[in-house]
């Protein structure tokens with residue numbers, strides 16, 4: 488091959504690899520934590536749907552877990568090989584139970600928004616309230 492053919496081939500392989508990586512990196516759940524300042528919120532993506540209090544961290548069905556202190560947000564990553572997933576949301580030290588939603592199809596990035604105080608909070612899809 489001529490040197491410039493090798494060059495073109497190398498560039499096309501690199502571009503294909505970049506395209507492949509961005510296709511397989513999965514979807515993102517963005518969480519906006521707009522609770523009272525300095526209130527900690529945590530969320531987990533799970534393979535199953537539950538109810539009541541979630542046992543944070545100790546879980547065979549855990550896909551991803553993350554948390555933040557208000558007003559910083561955070562993200563969960565859902566790998567592309569998950570067809571569906573569920574979400575559980577909590578607030579550190581709250582008297583309120585964790586809140587469960589799902590299942591979601593893993594076809595697009597989504598966003599959820601926390602609003603309220605430590606003991607009186609809600610969470611809903613971004614822009615829906």
Ligand SMILES: *[C@@H]1O[C@H](CO)[C@@H](O)[C@H](O)[C@H]1NC(C)=O
Pocket residue numbers: 551552553554560561562563564
């Ligand atoms: C947690 O959220 C932060 C902020 O969005 C992000 O940079 C980080 O990758 C997330 N960690 C995990 C384990 O998902």
